[in-house]
Amino acid sequence: MITVHHLNNSRSQRVLWLxxxxxxxYEIRKYQxxxxxxxxxxxxxxxxxxxxxxxxxxxxxxxxESGAIVEYLVERYxxxxxxxxxNTPERLRYTYWMHYAExxxxxxxxxxxxxxxxxRSPAPFFIRPVIKGLVGQVNKSFxxxxxxxxxxxxxxxxxxxxxxxxxxxxxxxxxxxxxxEAAAARGKGAWPNIAKYLQRIHARPAYQxxxxxxxxxxxxx
Numbered sequence: 001m002i003t004v005h006h007l008n009n010s011r012s013q014r015v016l017w018l019x020x021x022x023x024x025x026y027e028i029r030k031y032q033x034x035x036x037x038x039x040x041x042x043x044x045x046x047x048x049x050x051x052x053x054x055x056x057x058x059x060x061x062x063x064x065e066s067g068a069i070v071e072y073l074v075e076r077y078x079x080x081x082x083x084x085x086x087n088t089p090e091r092l093r094y095t096y097w098m099h100y101a102e103x104x105x106x107x108x109x110x111x112x113x114x115x116x117x118x119x120r121s122p123a124p125f126f127i128r129p130v131i132k133g134l135v136g137q138v139n140k141s142f143x144x145x146x147x148x149x150x151x152x153x154x155x156x157x158x159x160x161x162x163x164x165x166x167x168x169x170x171x172x173x174x175x176x177x178x179x180x181e182a183a184a185a186r187g188k189g190a191w192p193n194i195a196k197y198l199q200r201i202h203a204r205p206a207y208q209x210x211x212x213x214x215x216x217x218x219x220x221x
Contacts, residue, residue: 007053020206097172108146155191
């Protein structure tokens with residue numbers, strides 16, 4: 001039996017969605033973030049040394065990292081579902097978006113989150129203008145232009161096909177869902193094709209079942 005070690009409001013929600021799409025039996029072991037630090041609890045280190053989520057256990061196998069989990073589950077349990085045929089243009093796009101999701105797409109979102117926390121952190125009143133000015137300059141010169149660049153690109157690609165790897169939903173869509181939902185949750189941009197895409201995935205019965213089982217899902221801002 002597959003066990004999903006599920007941290008609230010995290011990337012592990014898309015693992016539940018994937019398992020629901022595949023129709024594979026699984027159980028959920030839930031963990032809660034620390035209310036003050038918003039970090040994962042130390043109990044997760046008993047599952048994997050890094051103490052991060054998502055992580056799954058499947059028999060003797062322990063698999064961490066979202067992309068590795070998606071690839072493992074699709075290859076082991078998909079029977080050809082949620083992955084385009086080998087040696088096709090769709091398969092190449094599938095591989096590209098699987099890696100792009102946690103590589104290029106997440107970096108500016110993470111930087112925006114980190115610098116937002118820095119700006120809001122307690123500091124002596126005479127230092128706060130310096131911090132605010134620094135954060136504003138980094139946002140203006142690097143982070144915001146990168147967000148616009150990447151999400152303009154994603155929106156344009158979704159204008160070419162309904163799903164990231166072509167005409168059919170695939171594991172690449174599962175993987176790409178998190179950065180797109182994170183951007184939408186933080187009110188970043190007005191990209192019409194991304195908005196339509198999120199409506200499509202949210203309407204899927206498997207997505208809704210995963211949401212019911214995973215519990216309240218509010219991405220960090």
